[in-house]
Amino acid sequence: MRLSINAVIAIFSLYFQSVNAQSEQIITEDFKPSAVNQPERIFPKVNSQRRVRASISAPNASKVQLDIGGVKYDMRKDDKGVWTGESNPQDEGFHYYQLNIDGASVPDPGSLYFYGAGRLGSGIEIPSSDQDFFALKNVPHGLVSENIYFSKLTNSFRRCFVYTPESYNENTKMRYPVLYLQHGSFEDETGWSAQGKANLILDNLIASKKAVPMIIVMDNGYAYKAQESNSSDKNPKESVFEDVLITEVIPMIDAKFRTIPKRENRAIAGLSMGANQTMRIMMNHLDTFAYYGGFSGTANYPNSDAIDASTFLNGKYKDGNALNKQIKLFWLGLGTKEPAPFPKSIGAFRTMLEQQGIKYDYYESPETAHEWLTWRRCLHQFASKLFK
Amino acid sequence: MRLSINAVIAIFSLYFQSVNAQSEQIITEDFKPSAVNQPERIFPKVNSQRRVRASISAPNASKVQLDIGGVKYDMRKDDKGVWTGESNPQDEGFHYYQLNIDGASVPDPGSLYFYGAGRLGSGIEIPSSDQDFFALKNVPHGLVSENIYFSKLTNSFRRCFVYTPESYNENTKMRYPVLYLQHGSFEDETGWSAQGKANLILDNLIASKKAVPMIIVMDNGYAYKAQESNSSDKNPKESVFEDVLITEVIPMIDAKFRTIPKRENRAIAGLSMGANQTMRIMMNHLDTFAYYGGFSGTANYPNSDAIDASTFLNGKYKDGNALNKQIKLFWLGLGTKEPAPFPKSIGAFRTMLEQQGIKYDYYESPETAHEWLTWRRCLHQFASKLFK
Numbered sequence: 001m002r003l004s005i006n007a008v009i010a011i012f013s014l015y016f017q018s019v020n021a022q023s024e025q026i027i028t029e030d031f032k033p034s035a036v037n038q039p040e041r042i043f044p045k046v047n048s049q050r051r052v053r054a055s056i057s058a059p060n061a062s063k064v065q066l067d068i069g070g071v072k073y074d075m076r077k078d079d080k081g082v083w084t085g086e087s088n089p090q091d092e093g094f095h096y097y098q099l100n101i102d103g104a105s106v107p108d109p110g111s112l113y114f115y116g117a118g119r120l121g122s123g124i125e126i127p128s129s130d131q132d133f134f135a136l137k138n139v140p141h142g143l144v145s146e147n148i149y150f151s152k153l154t155n156s157f158r159r160c161f162v163y164t165p166e167s168y169n170e171n172t173k174m175r176y177p178v179l180y181l182q183h184g185s186f187e188d189e190t191g192w193s194a195q196g197k198a199n200l201i202l203d204n205l206i207a208s209k210k211a212v213p214m215i216i217v218m219d220n221g222y223a224y225k226a227q228e229s230n231s232s233d234k235n236p237k238e239s240v241f242e243d244v245l246i247t248e249v250i251p252m253i254d255a256k257f258r259t260i261p262k263r264e265n266r267a268i269a270g271l272s273m274g275a276n277q278t279m280r281i282m283m284n285h286l287d288t289f290a291y292y293g294g295f296s297g298t299a300n301y302p303n304s305d306a307i308d309a310s311t312f313l314n315g316k317y318k319d320g321n322a323l324n325k326q327i328k329l330f331w332l333g334l335g336t337k338e339p340a341p342f343p344k345s346i347g348a349f350r351t352m353l354e355q356q357g358i359k360y361d362y363y364e365s366p367e368t369a370h371e372w373l374t375w376r377r378c379l380h381q382f383a384s385k386l387f388k
Numbered sequence: 389m390r391l392s393i394n395a396v397i398a399i400f401s402l403y404f405q406s407v408n409a410q411s412e413q414i415i416t417e418d419f420k421p422s423a424v425n426q427p428e429r430i431f432p433k434v435n436s437q438r439r440v441r442a443s444i445s446a447p448n449a450s451k452v453q454l455d456i457g458g459v460k461y462d463m464r465k466d467d468k469g470v471w472t473g474e475s476n477p478q479d480e481g482f483h484y485y486q487l488n489i490d491g492a493s494v495p496d497p498g499s500l501y502f503y504g505a506g507r508l509g510s511g512i513e514i515p516s517s518d519q520d521f522f523a524l525k526n527v528p529h530g531l532v533s534e535n536i537y538f539s540k541l542t543n544s545f546r547r548c549f550v551y552t553p554e555s556y557n558e559n560t561k562m563r564y565p566v567l568y569l570q571h572g573s574f575e576d577e578t579g580w581s582a583q584g585k586a587n588l589i590l591d592n593l594i595a596s597k598k599a600v601p602m603i604i605v606m607d608n609g610y611a612y613k614a615q616e617s618n619s620s621d622k623n624p625k626e627s628v629f630e631d632v633l634i635t636e637v638i639p640m641i642d643a644k645f646r647t648i649p650k651r652e653n654r655a656i657a658g659l660s661m662g663a664n665q666t667m668r669i670m671m672n673h674l675d676t677f678a679y680y681g682g683f684s685g686t687a688n689y690p691n692s693d694a695i696d697a698s699t700f701l702n703g704k705y706k707d708g709n710a711l712n713k714q715i716k717l718f719w720l721g722l723g724t725k726e727p728a729p730f731p732k733s734i735g736a737f738r739t740m741l742e743q744q745g746i747k748y749d750y751y752e753s754p755e756t757a758h759e760w761l762t763w764r765r766c767l768h769q770f771a772s773k774l775f776k
Contacts, residue, residue, distance in 0.1 A: 038508055039576075058492035060451060081491060099494075103469060104446035106487075106494040113501050113508055120426055120501055136536070136545055143533040143550075146581075150526050157524055162531075169644045172560050188427075193534075256557045 027051060027086055034111065035125040036094075041110040050126045052087040054099060054108055061102050068097035068124070091337065092128035093373025094195050096121055114195045118186040123195055128373055132204075133380050134197040139207035140166035144193045147256070151248055153240045155226030158219070160189055160249060162257065163199050165206055165213035175258045177265035177387040178215045180245065180289075181379070182274030184297075189220040192379075195372050201380050210384045214267075217253055219245065221274055242281050246288065264328065267386050269293030271375045276301050283316040290328040291386055295378035296335065296342055296370055300352075304344035307352035320356035330360040331382050335374035336367060361385070415439060415474055422499065423513040424482075429498040438514045440475040442487060442496055449490050456485035456512070479725065480516035481761025482583050484509055502583045506574040511583055516761055520592075521768050522585040527595035528554035532581045535644070539636055541628045543614030546607070548577055548637060550645065551587050553594055553601035563646045565653035565775040566603045568633065568677075569767070570662030572685075577608040580767075583760050589768050598772045605641055607633065609662055630669050634676065652716065655774050657681030659763045664689050671704040678716040679774055683766035684723065684730055684758055688740075692732035695740035708744035718748040719770050723762035724755060749773070 031045035031053050043055040054066045059081025065072040066085045075085030096116045099108050107113055111122040142165040151158045168176065181198060183191040192198040198216055205211035223244045224237040254261040268289045270278035275297025282292045283299075300307055309317045317323065323330075330353070334346055353360050363381050368374040419433035419441050431443040442454045447469025453460040454473045463473030484504045487496050495501055499510040530553040539546045556564065569586060571579040580586040586604055593599035611629040642649040656677045658666035663685025670680045671687075688695055697705045705711065711718075718741070722734055741748050751769050753762040 056492055056494075058490055061449070061490035061492060063448060064492075101489045101492050101494070102446055102449035104444055104449060104452075104489050104494075106444075106489070106492075106497055107501075109494055109507060109509075113495075119497060121497075138538050141536040143535055145531040145533040146587075147531055148524070148529040172646075199534075258560075 035127070036112045036114075036123050037110055038112055043110045044108060044122075044124055046124065046126055050089040050092065052090060052097070052124055052126075053084065054086075054097075054110070055082060055084040056099055056101070056109065057082045058101050063100075063102055065100040066097065067100050067105065068095060072100060090124075090126050091368055091371065091373070092126050093368055093371055093376070094123055094125050095371060096123055098122055115188045115190050116186060116195070130377070134201050134204070134376050136200055137204060137207075139203055141203050142166050142168065142199055142206075144199050149248070149252055151223065151244055153225065153244050153248060154223050158223070158244070160217055160219040161193050162218075162253070163193065163202060163216040164257065165202065165215070167213050168215070168258070172258075174213075175260045176213060176215045177267070178217060178253060178257075178259050179267040179269065179291075179383065179386060180217050180219070180250075180278070182219070182221050182268075182270030182278050184270075184272035184274055188222075189218050192216075192218040196379065197376055198379055201376060202383060205380065205383055212387045214383070214387060215253070215257055215259060217249065219249055221270070221277055241277060242284065245281060246285060250288070263288055263290045265290075265387060267291030267293065267329075269295065269331075269379075269382060270297070271295040271378070272297045272370065280313065283313055286323075286326050290326070291331075292327065292329065293331045293333070293378065293382040294346075295333045295375045295382075296338060296346075298332070298346050298349035300349050301345050302341045304341050304348050307348055309352055309356050312352065317352060317356050317358065320358045324357070324359050327358075329385055330358065331363070331385065332360055333363040333365065333374070333378035333381065335365040335369050335371070337369040338374070339370060342370060423515070424500045424502075424511050425498055426500055431498045432496060432510075432512055434512065434514055438477040438480065440478060440485070440512055440514075441472065442485075442498070443470060443472040444487055444489070444497065445470045446489050451488075451490055453488040454485065455488050455493065456483060460488060478512075478514050479756055479759065479761070480514050481756055481759055481764070482511055482513050483759060484511055486510055503576045503578050504574060504583070518765070522589050522592070522764050524588055525592060525595075527591055529591050530554050530556065530587055530594075532587050537636070537640055539611065539632055541613065541632050541636060542611050546611070546632070548605055548607035549581050550606075550641070551581065551590060551604040552645065553590065553603070555601050556603070556646070560646075562601075563648045564601060564603045565655070566605060566641060566645075566647050567655040567657065567679075567771065567774060568605050568607070568638075568666070570607070570609050570656075570658030570666050572658075572660035572662050576610075577606050580604075580606045584767065585764055586767055589764060590771060593768065593772055600775045602771070602775060603641070603645055603647060605637065607637055609658070609665055629665060630672065633669060634673060638676070651676055651678045653678075653775060655679030655681065655717075657683065657719075657767075657770060658685070659683040659766070660685045660758065668701065671701055674711075674714050678714070679719075680715065680717065681719045681721070681766065681770040682734075683721045683763045683770075684726060684734075686720070686734050686737035688737050689733050690729045692729050692736050695736055697740055697744050700740065705740060705744050705746065708746045712745070712747050717770075717773055718746065719751070719773065720748055721751040721753065721762070721766035721769065723753040723757050723759070725757040726762070727758060730758060 031047040034044050045053045064075045064083040068087050075083040077083050098105050108122040113120045114123040145162045147160050223241040225240045266289045268278045275294035279299040365374040365377040419435040422432050433441045452463045452471040456475050463471040465471050486493050496510040501508045502511040533550045535548050611632045612625040613628045654677045656666045663682035667687040753765040756762040
């Protein structure tokens with residue numbers, strides 16, 4: 001068979017088109033099980049392109065999808081009824097995800113589960129270049145304690161997790177400063193130790209003497225005033241988290257743990273919704289806290305307009321000189337890939353701080369969005385500057 | 389239309405047949421959300437017949453089942469694509485379960501997740517008549533601490549959970565006895581505090597002065613000797629849990645916590661596989677422990693043959709008089725509905741104890757099988773007799 005030159009060109013052209021189209025699709029076969037899989041589970045896996053490969057047996061399903069990063073990827077069925085599929089490359093760090101089986105959104109039976117997006121669901125860990133700072137290493141490890149308490153303000157049992165550094169149990173006379181550390185919206189008090197790895201970050205910082213040993217208290221930022229029994233259910237829920245923290249949690253922690261119960265030895269920080277909450281609490285209680293950390297959030301959220309310091313938060317930022325004397329550290333952090341409104345909203349807040357002459361530290365997490373690697377990095381940076 | 393008397397009888401007869409057949413199926417509509425649901429989740433629910441009703445949106449599925457107690461119950465689809473279905477009445481207490489969507493076995497997105505059957509999966513709580521003993525009540529609550537350690541024997545990071553009673557943090561001079569408490573097969577170190585409610589059981593016992601304040605250590609019963617790097621992977625895994633517990637965990641606990649490090653102040657207990665393991669450890673280390681609890685398991689499992697005390701466990705039960713002097717409490721428990729081989733196997737073990745004149749306590753949990761309500765009740769009974 002002889003081909004005309006045009007035919008040859010046409011074939012080559014098709015070939016290269018195909019390669020080009022496929023090059024985005026070529027999947028490097030170096031997948032390894034995710035670091036947050038259930039014991040001995042092989043799937044989900046992650047490869048060097050940071051693609052996620054999930055797999056589940058669903059022999060009678062007609063459609064199974066991997067749902068991650070807001071995109072649903074169709075999975076393929078083999079002759080044994082096992083479905084497998086891959087995502088596009090993901091950002092480094094931790095992501096929530098789920099599987100969708102014939103329309104049902106369910107956790108992947110292969111992964112560990114984390115509370116986020118208002119539910120316990122699957123999580124996956126994409127290895128990051130700097131993951132050593134939150135790795136489980138052979139250094140002295142502190143304890144993370146589940147602490148159940150009854151809140152009179154909410155008329156309910158609540159729970160906080162408390163990190164105590166390794167030396168806490170060794171030296172029973174030493175007293176410690178405390179960081180109050182809050183999760184984001186639709187997350188809970190488990191987030192900072194489970195997906196946030198706050199305990200491992202502090203274990204590593206303390207072992208390398210980059211942070212002073214401290215206690216960390218991680219409470220639940222959702223707290224609503226107990227309804228009168230005869231009140232209408234139509235009343236909107238009234239958040240009392242600030243009061244719970246100030247009048248119930250802090251006194252309890254100062255009584256139960258060997259803290260240094262002074263403002264110079266207390267910090268408060270949070271991520272996203274928690275940054276907004278803790279910024280308000282900080283400014284209302286400068287007699288209680290001397291250090292503030294806002295990770296991916298400020299109290300003007302979701303607004304990006306210029307802030308008038310004379311009215312914003314009842315004028316709490318009016319007197320920059322006074323704040324600079326009272327606040328030992330005002331720290332803000334943000335991921336470089338965060339979506340709107342975070343960059344502009346936090347930008348507007350920084351402009352206000354600068355106009356008021358208020359000193360602050362600012363950190364950007366490279367190549368991360370509104371997700372946990374941003375916040376792990378923020379905690380790592382922030383904690384190293386506390387109580388010094 | 390007029391009916392013959394025969395036709396009327398035939399119709400009545402059909403009617404009563406139908407009622408009789410249906411009477412087993414009549415479902416009482418008093419379902420309430422399970423106590424171990426995720427926050428604000430309505431399903432799964434339980435009714436006064438102890439039936440479980442599950443529900444999940446799966447609009448494109450062709451078959452969805454509720455899989456509980458070894459039975460798969462078909463669920464029904466409504467016009468919105470939501471599937472709902474009920475189980476037959478279940479035993480009181482805690483059960484693992486899952487949903488099956490077109491052949492895929494997955495956790496129910498409505499429930500909390502518990503590690504059992506070798507995976508994190510759904511759990512449901514059927515209210516029990518005696519649930520007050522493990523209820524979350526407004527009494528002083530101890531802490532449950534996650535304790536990470538590196539094991540040289542396994543060359544891996546391991547984890548145990550440690551319950552410290554409420555007074556532990558108040559009175560920093562008091563020292564406490566310790567109960568080492570083990571889970572069953574395909575469970576892990578989270579079981580006793582999550583589905584076992586060991587912390588709440590002890591909080592309640594201690595608050596009512598029915599148990600002395602004690603520390604409880606809950607480790608992982610799976611521990612395998614580190615393989616030499618040049619050894620064949622074909623070598624069977626060698627369990628070193630006994631050595632890990634005796635030479636790594638106990639010294640660590642005695643160093644990290646204010647224990648009374650004496651045999652008279654140490655107890656060891658376990659459920660099922662954990663009962664078997666801890667019984668062997670107890671008998672090999674009577675210099676370390678003075679109290680033993682075996683919940684739904686003994687070291688002759690799965691055998692039900694008569695036991696020859698001269699050879700069983702290397703003759704450890706030969707000298708009944710000596711054991712009666714050394715062992716302060718030898719305690720066994722079993723559920724009345726446990727399946728083979730447990731009743732006969734434990735029966736054969738009890739016969740041996742009686743033949744050897746060895747004193748022991750024996751408890752039967754009414755109407756429960758090889759499940760967590762049996763073990764919660766066992767712990768409740770056993771802990772009240774310790775260190776007195």
